Amino acid sequence: xxxxxxxxxxxxxxxxxxxxxxxxxxxxxxxxxxxxxxxxxxxxxxxxxxxxxxxxxxxxxxxxxxxxxxxxxxxxxxxxxxxxxxxxxxxxxxxxxxxxxxxxxxxxxxxxxxxxxxxxxxxxxxxxxxxxxxxxxxxxxxxxxxxxxxxxxxxxxxxxxxxxxxxxxxxxxxxxxxxxxxxxxxxxxxxxxxxxxxxxxxxxxxxxxxxxxxxxxxxxxxxxxxxxxxxxxxxxxxxx
Amino acid sequence: xxxxxxxxxxxxxxxxxxxxxxxxxxxxxxxxxxxxxxxxxxxxxxxxxxxxxxxxxxxxxxxxxxxxxxxxxxxxxxxxxxxxxxxxxxxxxxxxxxxxxxxxxxxxxxxxxxxxxxxxxxxxxxxxxxxxxxxxxxxxxxxxxxxxxxxxxxxxxxxxxxxxxxxxxxxxxxxxxxxxxxxxxxxxxxxxxxxxxxxxxxxxxxxxxxxxxxxxxxxxxxxxxxxxxxxxxxxxxxxxxxxxx
Numbered sequence: 006x007x008x009x010x011x012x013x014x015x016x017x018x019x020x021x022x023x024x025x026x027x028x029x030x031x032x033x034x035x036x037x038x039x040x041x042x043x044x045x046x047x048x049x050x051x052x053x054x055x056x057x058x059x060x061x062x063x064x065x066x067x068x069x070x071x072x073x074x075x076x077x078x079x080x081x082x083x084x085x086x087x088x089x090x091x092x093x094x095x096x097x098x099x100x101x102x103x104x105x106x107x108x109x110x111x112x113x114x115x116x117x118x119x120x121x122x123x124x125x126x127x128x129x130x131x132x133x134x135x136x137x138x139x140x141x142x143x144x145x146x147x148x149x150x151x152x153x154x155x156x157x158x159x160x161x162x163x164x165x166x167x168x169x170x171x172x173x174x175x176x177x178x179x180x181x182x183x184x185x186x187x188x189x190x191x192x193x194x195x196x197x198x199x200x201x202x203x204x205x206x207x208x209x210x211x212x213x214x215x216x217x218x219x220x221x222x223x224x225x226x227x228x229x230x231x232x233x234x235x236x237x238x239x240x241x242x243x244x245x
Numbered sequence: 246x247x248x249x250x251x252x253x254x255x256x257x258x259x260x261x262x263x264x265x266x267x268x269x270x271x272x273x274x275x276x277x278x279x280x281x282x283x284x285x286x287x288x289x290x291x292x293x294x295x296x297x298x299x300x301x302x303x304x305x306x307x308x309x310x311x312x313x314x315x316x317x318x319x320x321x322x323x324x325x326x327x328x329x330x331x332x333x334x335x336x337x338x339x340x341x342x343x344x345x346x347x348x349x350x351x352x353x354x355x356x357x358x359x360x361x362x363x364x365x366x367x368x369x370x371x372x373x374x375x376x377x378x379x380x381x382x383x384x385x386x387x388x389x390x391x392x393x394x395x396x397x398x399x400x401x402x403x404x405x406x407x408x409x410x411x412x413x414x415x416x417x418x419x420x421x422x423x424x425x426x427x428x429x430x431x432x433x434x435x436x437x438x439x440x441x442x443x444x445x446x447x448x449x450x451x452x453x454x455x456x457x458x459x460x461x462x463x464x465x466x467x468x469x470x471x472x473x474x475x476x477x478x479x480x481x482x483x484x485x486x487x488x489x490x
Contacts, residue, residue, distance in 0.1 A: 051255025
C-alpha cells in the first residue's frame with residue numbers, strides 16, 4: 006500500500022524497531038535510577054542521613070507518584086489509536102506530556118495539510134510527525150546536557166560568596182514554579198479553579214490530620230487522594 | 246586512619262558519580278529517541294522528502310524550542326545537578342517527579358536545597374521513575390488498548406482537561422508546608438498573580454517565559470529582602486563549603 010495514502014498507521018507504528026527503541030529507553034531509565042540509588046546510599050552516611058530515611062524517601066516518592074502516574078496513563082491511552090503503542094510510550098515516557106506531544110503532532114501534520122487522526126493522517130504524515138516530535142523533545146535533553154555543568158559552576162560560585170544563598174534560593178524557586186504553574190491554570194475555566202481549590206483543600210486537611218496524629222503513610226498517600234477527589238468533583242461539575 | 250568520609254567528600258563523590266552517569270544515560274536516551282524515527286525513515290520507504298521533515302520540525306520548534314531552553318534553566322535551582330539528568334530525561338517534572346520529591350522531603354523532614362534534601366529528592370525521583378516505567382509498560386504498553394475499550398470516554402475527557410490543576414492545587418499546599426519560607430511564599434504568590442493576570446494578557450509574547458519570570462522575580466525578592474540576621478549565623482560556622490571544583 007502506498008504510504009502517502011494508506012491510513013493504516015498501526016502497521017507502521019507497531020513495528021518491532023519502535024518497540025525495541027521504546028523498551029531500550031525504559032531500560033536506560035531503570036539503569037540510571039539504580040546507579041543513582043547506589044550513589045545516594047553511599048553518600049548518605051557522610052552527609053548524616055540514615056539508610057532508613059533514604060529508603061523511606063524512595064518509598065515516599067514511589068507512593069506519591071502513583072496518583073499522577075495513573076492520571077497520565079488515562080491520558081496516554083487516548084493517544085494509542087493515533088500513534089501506536091511504542092511511540093506513545095517513548096513520547097509520554099520521556100520528557101514531554103500528552104498535551105505537548107498532541108500539539109506538536111498537530112503542528113507537524115498541519116505542515117503537510119493533514120489533521121491529527123483525520124482522513125489525511127496517513128503513514129507518511131505519521132512518520133513526519135513522529136520525527137518532528139522526537140527531534141523537538143530532544144532539544145530539552147541537549148540543553149540540559151549543555152547547560153547543567155555551567156549552571157552548577159555558577160551555583161558553586163554563588164554558595165561560596167554567600168552560603169545563605171543556598172538556604173533561600175532552592176525553596177523560593179520551588180514555591181515560585183508551582184505557584185506560577187497553578188496560577189496559569191486559573192484563567193482556563195471556572196472548573197479549573199474548582200480543581201485547584203478542591204485538591205488544595207483535601208491536601209491541607211490530610212496533612213493537618215497526618216501531622217496531628219503522626220500518621221506517616223498518610224503524608225505519602227495524600228497527593229494521590231487529593232488528585233482522585235479533585236478529578237471526582239470536576240467529573241460531576243463538568244458532566245453534571 | 247579510616248574514618249567515615251566527611252560530608253564534603255561524600256557529597257563530592259555523589260556529584261561525581263551522578264554527573265558522569267547522568268550524562269551518559271541521558272545521552273544514550275537522546276540517541277535512542279532520535280534513532281527511532283530516523284531508522285524508521287531509512288528502513289521503510291515512505292517517500293518523505295528532507296524538506297517535509299525540515300518544515301515539520303521548524304513549525305514545531307517555533308512553538309517549543311524556547312520552552313526547551315527556558316525550562317532546564319528555570320528548574321536547575323530546584324533540582325540541582327544530579328536530579329537534572331533524571332528530570333529532563335523522564336519528563337513529567339511538574340506533575341510527577343517534583344511532587345514526589347516534595348512529598349519525600351516532607352516525610353523525612355529535610356529542607357529542600359540542603360545536602361540531605363538533595364539526596365532525599367534523588368531517592369524520591371528514583372522511586373517515582375520506577376512507578377513511572379512500570380505503570381506505562383503495564384497499563385499503556387500491555388493493557389493499553391484493552392483499557393481504552395473499557396474506560397468510559399467522559400472519564401478520559403475529564404482526566405485530559407483537569408489532571409494538571411488537580412495535581413497542582415495539592416502540590417502547592419505540600420510545597421508551602423515543606424519549604425517553610427513565608428516571605429518567599431508571599432513573593433511567589435504576588436509574582437504569579439502579576440505575571441498571569443497582568444503581564445501575559447498585556448504582552449502575550451512573554452507566555453513561554455511565564456514560569457521563568459516568576460521564578461526569577463521570587464528569587465531576587467527573597468534574596469534582597471531576606472532576613473539578614475540569618476546570614477551571620479550561617480556565615481560563621483565552618484564554611485569552606487563547596488570550596489573546590
